[in-house]
Amino acid sequence: MRTSELAERAGVNTQTLRYYERRGLLDRPPRSTSGYRNYPASAEQLVRFVKRAHELGFSLDEAAKLVQLAAGGPRACASARALATARIGEIERRLADLQRMRDSLVELVATCDLPRRDRKCSLLQALQTSDAVAGDGR
Template identity: 60%
Template sequence: MRTSELAAQAGVNPQTLRYYERLGLLPEPGRTPGGYRSYPPEAVRLVRFVKRAQELGFTLSDIADLLHLAEGGPQSCAAARDLAANKVVDLNRRIADLVAMRDALEQLVATCAKPRELRDCPILGEIARQSGHG
């Protein structure tokens, strides 16, 4: 199948396919006699796998590792589990950071109704505290 067909079926743009090829996530396809790229049908599954892994928060480097692991046996399952467990730890840290940011913004919004001399800016205070200037 041609680049445009693969891109349409996988839900990406053609430049994404070329980028994945450069990174080694998608094998370089054969060429037609006219010089067009000719992807095998399983390329759709592969590109969808990459996109879904990105949606789950995996980096393209992580995805390269997952694709390599997908070719292996039982040991690969343990390694994939470890990658996913590390991603969960990272996501939990980022969620905690986002919750703290949300709480700080909610506090800031709540102070806006107070008289100017009673207002406290938790964002500026927290930035100053974390940077050692508060």
């Protein structure tokens, strides 16, 4: 199938397919006599696999490892589990960071409810000092 057909079927754009080729995730397909790429039917499943891995937060390098692991072997499941466990840890760290940012903003916004004459906008003051919002230095 041609590039545009594969892209449509897999739910990506044509530039994504070319990028996957450059990164080695997708084999370069043979070309027709008129110069069009002719992807095998199996390319759609591969692209969908990579896209889903990326949606789950895996990097493209990790997605490439998962593609290799999907081919099987006795250690495939354990290796895939290790990658997923590492990804879960990273997601949990990011969630904790986001929760800290949310809590800081909620606290700052709450000060806006003070009477106007008593109010100093701590939100703006906090943004003027770099360590007031960051909390843990991130």
